[in-house]
Amino acid sequence: MAGSFDAEIKMVYPVDDGTFFTVDRIPSGAPFDVIANVEIGDEINGNVDEHDVWVSVRNLSKSTVVAARHLNETLAPQKDTRRRLEVRVDFDTPWTADNGDVLEVVASYRVRAGINTIFSAARSLPFVIAPED
Template sequence: MAGSLDAEIKLVYPVDDGTFFTVDSIPSGTPFDVIANVEIGDATNQNVDAHDLWVSVRNLSKSTTLAGQRFSEKLAAEKNRKRRLELRVDFDDPWTADDGDILEVVASYRVIAGANSIVSVARSLPFVVSSEVF
């Protein structure tokens, strides 16, 4: 749980396109989404201006980055309330990887509150590219 002055990404994971079902195996090039659970503490939330989420998909088998997306949004301050959000980022652009390649999602999250910026990072469990999805 984020402290009163904190903001952090709690969890990031790939899901089948348009769903909340986690990806454990995916055919090359198939569109998917990434879900990020984020939390902003109540003191920070009283001064919040915006937040940014950078998401990259890494091919661990080849040490390359397959795709990247940025999500940015202005936020209105809220008094005496922590903020919990579930952010969704689409990965619909073509991407390629070989059968058996191991992928992971890495993400960084930044909250801007007045003159302060708070950053955190998270990574998903690995998932595999396979032409035969089970």
């Protein structure tokens, strides 16, 4: 749990396009989403301005990045309230990897609240590139 003056990305994971079902294998180039569970403590949330999520999909088999996205959203302050969000980042444009390659999602999270800027990072479990059955 994020402290009152903290904000953090709690978990990040790839999911089948438009769902909340985690990806364990996916065909090369198939659309998918990434869900980032984030939390902003009540004191920071009372002064929050915006948050950013940077998401990269790394090919661990080849040490390359196959896709990357950035999401920025303005947030309205909420006094005395802890904010918990599931932020969805869409990966529907072309990307490629070879069958058998192992991928993982890495993400960083930034919250700006007045003069305060807070960063956090997370990574997913690995998943595999495989053709559809």
